[in-house]
Amino acid sequence: xxxxxxxxxxxxxxxxxxxxxxxxxxxxxxxxxxxxxxxxxxxxxxxxxxxxxxxxxxxxxxxxxxxxxxxxxxxxxxxxxxxxxxxxxxxxxxxxxxxxxxxxxxxxxxxxxxxxxxxxxxxxxxxxxxxxxxxxxxxxxxxxxxxxxxxxxxxxxxxxxxxxxxxxxxxxxxxxxxxxxxxxxxxxxxxxxxxxxxxxxxxxxxxxxxxxxxxxxxxxxxxxxxxxxxxxxxxxxxxxxxxxxxxxxxxxxxxxxxxxxxxxxxxxxxxxxxxxxxxxxxxxxxxxxxxxxxxxxxxxxxxxxxxxxxxxxxxxxxxxxxxxxxxxxxxxxxxxxxxxxxxxxxxxxxxxxxxxxxxxxxxxxxxxxxxxxxxxxxx
Amino acid sequence: xxxxxxxxxxxxxxxxxxxxxxxxxxxxxxxxxxxxxxxxxxxxxxxxxxxxxxxxxxxxxxxxxxxxxxxxxxxxxxxxxxxxxxxxxxxxxxxxxxxxxxxxxxxxxxxxxxxxxxxxxxxxxxxxxxxxxxxxxxxxxxxxxxxxxxxxxxxxxxxxxxxxxxxxxxxxxxxxxxxxxxxxxxxxxxxxxxxxxxxxxxxxxxxxxxxxxxxxxxxxxxxxxxxxxxxxxxxxxxxxxxxxxxxxxxxxxxxxxxxxxxxxxxxxxxxxxxxxxxxxxxxxxxxxxxxxxxxxxxxxxxxxxxxxxxx
Numbered sequence: 001x002x003x004x005x006x007x008x009x010x011x012x013x014x015x016x017x018x019x020x021x022x023x024x025x026x027x028x029x030x031x032x033x034x035x036x037x038x039x040x041x042x043x044x045x046x047x048x049x050x051x052x053x054x055x056x057x058x059x060x061x062x063x064x065x066x067x068x069x070x071x072x073x074x075x076x077x078x079x080x081x082x083x084x085x086x087x088x089x090x091x092x093x094x095x096x097x098x099x100x101x102x103x104x105x106x107x108x109x110x111x112x113x114x115x116x117x118x119x120x121x122x123x124x125x126x127x128x129x130x131x132x133x134x135x136x137x138x139x140x141x142x143x144x145x146x147x148x149x150x151x152x153x154x155x156x157x158x159x160x161x162x163x164x165x166x167x168x169x170x171x172x173x174x175x176x177x178x179x180x181x182x183x184x185x186x187x188x189x190x191x192x193x194x195x196x197x198x199x200x201x202x203x204x205x206x207x208x209x210x211x212x213x214x215x216x217x218x219x220x221x222x223x224x225x226x227x228x229x230x231x232x233x234x235x236x237x238x239x240x241x242x243x244x245x246x247x248x249x250x251x252x253x254x255x256x257x258x259x260x261x262x263x264x265x266x267x268x269x270x271x272x273x274x275x276x277x278x279x280x281x282x283x284x285x286x287x288x289x290x291x292x293x294x295x296x297x298x299x300x301x302x303x304x305x306x307x308x309x310x311x312x313x314x315x316x317x318x319x320x321x322x323x324x325x326x327x328x329x330x331x332x333x334x335x336x337x338x339x340x341x342x343x344x345x346x347x348x349x350x351x352x353x354x355x356x357x358x359x360x361x362x363x364x365x366x367x368x369x370x371x372x373x374x375x376x377x378x379x
Numbered sequence: 380x381x382x383x384x385x386x387x388x389x390x391x392x393x394x395x396x397x398x399x400x401x402x403x404x405x406x407x408x409x410x411x412x413x414x415x416x417x418x419x420x421x422x423x424x425x426x427x428x429x430x431x432x433x434x435x436x437x438x439x440x441x442x443x444x445x446x447x448x449x450x451x452x453x454x455x456x457x458x459x460x461x462x463x464x465x466x467x468x469x470x471x472x473x474x475x476x477x478x479x480x481x482x483x484x485x486x487x488x489x490x491x492x493x494x495x496x497x498x499x500x501x502x503x504x505x506x507x508x509x510x511x512x513x514x515x516x517x518x519x520x521x522x523x524x525x526x527x528x529x530x531x532x533x534x535x536x537x538x539x540x541x542x543x544x545x546x547x548x549x550x551x552x553x554x555x556x557x558x559x560x561x562x563x564x565x566x567x568x569x570x571x572x573x574x575x576x577x578x579x580x581x582x583x584x585x586x587x588x589x590x591x592x593x594x595x596x597x598x599x600x601x602x603x604x605x606x607x608x609x610x611x612x613x614x615x616x617x618x619x620x621x622x623x624x625x626x627x628x629x630x631x632x633x634x635x636x637x638x639x640x641x642x643x644x645x646x647x648x649x650x651x652x653x654x655x656x657x658x659x660x661x662x663x664x665x666x667x668x669x670x671x672x673x674x675x676x677x678x679x680x681x682x683x684x685x686x687x688x689x690x
Contacts, residue, residue, distance in 0.1 A: 014469060
């Protein structure tokens with residue numbers, strides 16, 4: 001045990017003595033946060049251009065409810081202004097409430113609200129989700145009132161004043177901040193992968209610098225040395241995850257909730273997978289230059305395929321299927337589920353899949369090292 | 380006690396035979412030299428003694444213990460100075476020695492004292508707080524030694540410790556080797572510089588292509604390749620010198636006179652140096668220069684293998 005701490009202490013010391021490591025560690029936290037702050041702004045509000053062609057009580061109420069959420073800032077537009085305002089970024093997206101919107105709802109055939117955006121589905125997803133829920137409620141009320149306008153309004157008013165009315169909770173969690181948080185955590189995941197690789201790669205750096213030879217000429221066991229590298233990697237990973245989640249919570253003025261802890265668990269599970277993967281890369285690499293190339297060739301494309309940079313649904317179906325074999329996809333998927341209000345019971349399968357990936361990588365790495373030891377070329 | 384015993388040791392790397400039926404015995408208190416060109420198998424032999432790599436056939440005993448069974452005990456009592464400088468460039472000299480010494484179980488006051496002693500020994504006490512990245516090649520080599528001796532090992536293995544350094548640092552290292560030996564450590568010293576091996580080693584093995592081709596003291600090795608002693612005498616004038624008279628001195632096999640230099644070849648076992656000098660004095664012929672040619676290890680290697688050590 002003493003030896004384990006000795007080597008861990010030495011690894012930490014070496015890590016912080018090299019400026020490049022500290023820069024990588026800090027950029028892994030700072031860059032995703034900058035992305036969060038500057039790409040999506042600090043207010044967390046989506047500016048929604050609204051064209052109300054129905055001008056009914058229901059349409060006015062729908063618009064009103066959007067404003068009330070604090071997550072959408074409503075800007076009234078004329079229909080011919082939509083493209084200009086959206087393309088110039090004056091609004092994030094625009095919605096068009098069609099004519100006879102109220103009428104069709106009462107008839108039980110609700111018309112879709114048209115959404116215009118150039119920022120892609122990631123911006124409109126939550127708006128659409130919100131509107132769908134609203135329209136769905138109106139549709140159900142219309143069905144319950146059997147097309148009777150008077151009954152519909154009675155029930156609608158009751159619904160609005162009911163303590164069980166559609167909570168703003170969903171919008172708070174799945175609004176613009178949620179998208180921004182997911183994307184910035186996506187970037188963080190990529191940096192985390194490079195950071196875990198960097199620490200695993202210490203083994204090859206020690207081989208290159210021959211300190212590895214000296215260490216193994218001492219009575220220290222190889223498993224103690226490998227375990228110490230893994231543990232240092234895990235500690236620094238947990239530290240980075242805790243730190244970025246704390247900063248995101250602070251910047252977005254959110255409170256620490258169970259969801260924050262759930263995201264933490266998902267990220268730690270992913271961190272373990274990432275350490276497993278980097279340990280495997282290192283075990284299979286004969287030199288640092290080889291491992292550096294291999295890690296870049298693995299990390300960057302899998303991050304693209306795994307949906308860390310952009311939502312998976314933007315990619316072709318075949319790529320989406322391929323992403324099932326990529327750990328990042330399961331981490332991002334779990335984060336999105338939690339953002340949509342899911343709990344640990346909704347993401348436990350993601351965590352199991354991530355840990356299964358980790359176990360596979362670690363076992364492959366150990367197998368390679370054991371074979372190398374037999375061949376006498378591990379040192 | 381035999382510090383190291385190797386019996387029929389064979390090690391292959393794929394199709395390459397790195398060690399081919401090597402038999403070696405190293406006594407306690409020796410400075411044992413392993414001489415041979417690059418690729419002769421010296422580092423492989425050392426790595427096996429240190430328990431760093433396995434072997435295919437044969438037996439290896441260090442401190443009378445089987446390396447396959449008691450590797451931990453053996454490793455604890457060995458200090459290795461690797462061929463390449465194996466230190467952390469970003470840790471201070473003190474931190475380097477402290478870390479490696481602590482891997483051998485040293486702690487507390489003992490650790491501190493031993494680290495300071497090791498740095499003092501290699502003359503780096505005043506650089507203890509500096510990082511080796513700023514050191515010269517010679518200083519790095521000295522720190523490389525300090526990292527191997529702080530735990531006071533019974534056996535110190537030095538694998539080409541003087542490669543690529545200035546003569547001053549080389550002399551410092553060679554003196555250190557002698558001192559460490561005087562302090563009680565057995566030393567295995569590998570090199571392809573025969574001058575170094577000749578200067579400090581009590582016994583030497585010459586290795587080539589994974590085999591030990593000759594073993595013994597320097598004198599024993601040189602006598603393997605020649606049975607004669609050659610003396611070159613330079614005089615002012617050869618007038619009055621008679622070849623027959625010189626050949627009549629006991630042990631003299633051959634005499635060659637060229638210009639003002641006389642080459643006298645004698646049987647190695649016969650001590651006739653005084654008689655030769657006396658011959659010139661009796662003839663009142665002043666000697667300007669005198670040179671005794673003794674075959675060196677380079678000659679031994681050349682004779683045994685047909686190649687030079689540094690080919």
